[in-house]
Amino acid sequence: MGKTEREKNHIIPYRTFLYVLALLIFLTLTSVFLTQIYLGALTVALALIIAAVKSSFVLRIFMHLKFESRLYGVLVTFVTLLITAVIIITLLDYIFR
Template sequence: MENNEKHHIVSYRSYFVILLLLLLFTFISIAITQIELGSYNVAGALLLATIKSGLVLYFFMHLKFDKPYLKLMVGFVMAVFIAVIVITFFDYYYR
């Protein structure tokens, strides 16, 4: 069998920039715990975690170079996850 996969070379600079962004978002998520935002603390932490996981998926797991249908599938799973989280928040908020 012949392997026709394309190999993508990503520069160290790109990985370093992503590392700095992940560290920045980590420090922001630590700092957000020191600020009293009321019920928005959890929402802020989840938003930052979503951004960080998106960066990891897109760059480190090479979703950037995958086929469009895989990107669509990951987007669908993320949309379902976000819907479940939103429904959970509404259930908790209106009890």
């Protein structure tokens, strides 16, 4: 019960959101910069990895997953893995057809 009480009383300070916002804007500009120079097939991977890093910050800080019960984190991970698995399996099917 102690944990629930702590979660209830945890108010995230304004500056945490501002730091995360600065980081998200920095990552956005980084991905714009990296995709403008020619990197071949790496471009797709880099752009998607940066997008994944950005969304993990949105999920953990903006959407409070870091401070919630672990159940939410487990469910989000499961849904993410499900979507990733379906994308990979579908693409494998198309590539090796």
